[in-house]
Amino acid sequence: MFYAEKINNLTVYCSDLLSDLNHCFTTRLEVESFSPNIIAKAWNCDENNIIHPIQTHSANVKFSEIGVKDYPDTDSVIMTNPEQMLYLKFADCTPVILYDKKANIGAIAHAGWRGTTQRIVPKTLQKMIKYSHSDVCDIYCIIGPAIGGCCYKVGEEVINGIKSSVRDYKDSVISKSDGIYVDLKGVNSQQLLEFGVPKENIDICPFCTSCRNDLFYSYRKENGTIERHYAIIKLKN
Ligand SMILES: [Zn+2]
Numbered sequence: 001m002f003y004a005e006k007i008n009n010l011t012v013y014c015s016d017l018l019s020d021l022n023h024c025f026t027t028r029l030e031v032e033s034f035s036p037n038i039i040a041k042a043w044n045c046d047e048n049n050i051i052h053p054i055q056t057h058s059a060n061v062k063f064s065e066i067g068v069k070d071y072p073d074t075d076s077v078i079m080t081n082p083e084q085m086l087y088l089k090f091a092d093c094t095p096v097i098l099y100d101k102k103a104n105i106g107a108i109a110h111a112g113w114r115g116t117t118q119r120i121v122p123k124t125l126q127k128m129i130k131y132s133h134s135d136v137c138d139i140y141c142i143i144g145p146a147i148g149g150c151c152y153k154v155g156e157e158v159i160n161g162i163k164s165s166v167r168d169y170k171d172s173v174i175s176k177s178d179g180i181y182v183d184l185k186g187v188n189s190q191q192l193l194e195f196g197v198p199k200e201n202i203d204i205c206p207f208c209t210s211c212r213n214d215l216f217y218s219y220r221k222e223n224g225t226i227e228r229h230y231a232i233i234k235l236k237n
Pocket residue numbers: 147148149150151208209210211212
């Protein structure tokens with residue numbers, strides 16, 4: 001379940017499934033422009049160990065490396081080192097945090113419609129399991145704030161891409177009188193279930209970024225805003 005918490009007077013959201021991982025989804029409350037350094041400070045992370053990839057709506061997954069700051073053309077990063085803090089930026093696209101409790105490794109994936117269609121989350125999971133040899137039952141998956149099936153009206157290219165990315169899309173592709181809507185959080189959750197992640201290991205944020213534009217940024221609702229909220233993780237020692 002998601003709950004609000006304060007980190008240095010900033011409101012963030014967390015999942016109670018991830019008590020073993022430093023993690024949060026930031027909001028737009030209390031800040032003009034958010035800096036991840038605030039969270040790094042609270043989690044005792046050196047500024048030099050903050051990493052963030054250049055997100056390009058790809059399905060490229062990389063492992064973080066100590067001393068490497070540049071992750072070009074990367075939309076999912078797997079962390080194996082507790083010294084580093086990782087963040088990715090979002091406004092409507094789906095943030096997915098993956099955590100392998102047994103091996104203590106974690107990842108954040110950026111799953112917009114392109115990433116979701118290219119199955120970036122199962123791809124990340126596959127790489128994590130190959131690295132740790134953990135069982136899929138040891139993986140926890142947190143699907144963060146994203147535009148909901150209530151607001152995400154899409155065209156044919158998106159519908160076809162989404163339909164080919166999962167076996168069962170009946171709950172995630174929604175026909176309404178004015179067009180077809182897609183629930184990206186639902187599609188990503190379905191991909192995880194079809195991969196074998198137990199349902200009780202998956203937590204889905206209830207907020208739609210467009211409906212709750214007071215809490216989060218929405219690229220659609222705000223006509224292409226450049227502002228972003230963040231998904232952030234740091235492994236515990
Ligand atoms: Zn909505």
